[in-house]
Amino acid sequence: MFEALRQKFGRQVQSMRADREDEIYLLLGGPDIRPITEHLCGEFGARLVMVFAEDRRAIEGVFFNYYVFEQKGSAQYLIVRAPVRADSLEFPSVSADLPSVNWQEREIQDWFGLKAVGHPNPRRVALHDNWPDVYPLRKDFPLKTVLPPFEGERHIYRPALGEGVFQVPVGPVHAGIIEPGHFNFAVAGEPILYLQLRMFYTHKGTEKLFEKLPTHKAVFLAESISGDSSFSHGTAFCQAIERAAGMEVPLRGLVMRTVLLELERICNHVGDIGAIANDVGFVIANAHASRLKETMVTLNEQLTGSRLLRGMVCVGGVRRGWNQAQLDTLRTAVDSFEQEFRGLISLIDSSESTRDRLEQTGILRPDKARDLGIVGVGGRASGVDLDVRRDHPYAAYSRYSFRVPAYQAGDVWHRMQVRLDEVNESIGIIRKAMDESLQGEFRVPVPAIPSDRCALSAVEGWRGEIIHWIRTGPDNHLQRCKIKDPSLNNWPALVEAVQGNIIADFPVINKSFNLSYSGTDR
């Protein structure tokens, strides 16, 4: 492959190295990625997974942009590393052709002060407009900088003009108990013409903070990236460290991680199924769903000491093993959950009016979903058949067979169907995992982690593809930790899905994606 790329692109491709079997790095001579993206995404049908930057001025004199690609049918990630000169600060944007990285390129602009030349919408995304010109992820920006009081507009929304067209601002404080973000609807009567989003209200310097914490403490920061995905993000982070250190986690630890990842999926999916029903007025279904969720959260606590599965995953495995009593509890709980869950679904299926409200509501068309790079539940309901568990197996997933549900309809009903199918698959995975011998070591000691190792780690959280990329530093610290929550990809899907729907259906459409604000904002 390297030879093929070199022949095609000449000196532009400088070198290639495989840090791991499934993690290949390609170094470019300059910042221009466009011929590569055209070639890989066009001819090879590769997917541009993410884009991020790193400030290497102190060591290598330049910034680097990283472009992560994957190709259907291959477990490898190809990571193209392109230098951006510290004097010009410019790199060519690929967002016009690949809108999936629109926000990510703008993040690079906001956080590193680089310029995405040719970006179709180069406005700020990660910092609000009232922030001064600061570049928090540059190495010369101290974490504890105290910025002066902000002045001016937070965001200039595009005007929506025309007879009978109104703009409805909502948030950042919402009516329910949810996270903050601002939605600006342009409506003509009831239908929504256009939705503008203003996110990053909960930006709290997480990526910068990762550079200041020793790795064993940073695990807890990873668990706080998005509270409902504590175990997925925690696992993604620990995997990254383990990969950088070349550690092998014992099978028992991997199997336990798999069980807990699936429990996290079940808890969130059943909660969402109830919440979707609730948002179209089927309150009793939600009462049963939230009761079921509570029983699973209680199980979480019996298995890990935390209702959110916190404090369990660690670098090298998991912190505690399970005794026979806990395994029996798990087995019984899963059995009775399965039965109750079936009852919940038949309750929802028996309600024609619920189905009527959810079908054809909030449609995300498969072509839009593919172009916008939508991942996870929202993607699979719109034909984007991606699942890290199957495509890039981690933990113990390669040992179990499971089905990845995918539909083409892309409406709220099918986003609920994906969850429903996945809950059933998760139950199957947990049962298979419990048939393994859960004996022996569940964690290994952490060796001294060499400095300057890069590692990419991916986890299919219950929302979708979570990616952590790290560069290790001296003294058990990190030089860089890039976090990509699936929500970052998926917010633009909401903008597409709500168009033409009535504003009263916005809550249920939003709920059917249930994206993380904190995971997006970090």
Next chain:
Amino acid sequence: MFKILQKTLSTGIVTVNYPASPAKISERFRGRPSFDFDKWKDARPAAEACPTGAISLSDEGDSRKVTVDYSLCVFCGLCADASSDQGVRITQEFALATSDRRSLVITAEYTLNADRTHRRLHKVDRQLVNAETDLESLGQKARETIQKILGRSLAIREVDAGSCNGCELEIVALNNPVHDIERFGIQFVASPRHADMLLVTGPVTRNMELALLKTYRAMAEPKIVVAVGACGISGGIFGENYASLGGVDKVLPVDVYIPGCPPRPQALLHGILLVVGRLAEKLHDERVG
């Protein structure tokens, strides 16, 4: 319709009776770490392990001051794992809400051996009070007070001022049939104009500061502010940085603090019921003043 009714009847009542009867929680639950300062021979491993700096040391010559700050604690249990002696133990205590943040801090002073382990405990400064009110009667009292001053309802407006969403999950769980906070006449409302209490999770980000202030200002007097979780109290693991202001009391006057990461529903309920007493005080002050 028949199906719904059948399902409801066959499910029966699932609501727990907390706080009238004690909370049924798993023995695995990690609650407040408890410190036996007499038996604690070395605080360094615990302080080294603590991810948020809730356990901190300052050594001077052959003396050491150990500070334990529960407002920073994320209940990870690493302190107990790291300590080989009997000094640190994880308990199941969760009802830690307090109206005085200082009461979340314990300090202990030691003289040290040559190898920097503890030789002798000098003094312990401890204000931690587990429950300021008798827990058993808290629910009953709350109901009476709410009835008296608020006409059967306490209205809560929740604001996420920057949290990871963990605290929100547990606050939402208060509304499920198991915890059912409405049995106390307590409800969550959509508008701050309808609210008596502002329940805030944190850390307060620079971007949420203004929205939080505006929400607070929109509330009618008397009003109560409750800071939820390690981040809401102190900034937690995020602390203070270019984007985070830290705890809620950096922005608003806070009446009650509820530690946890996140606080479990019963801990939230305990804190909220504690507040009701405070609200009665505030109303009284206002009438007198």
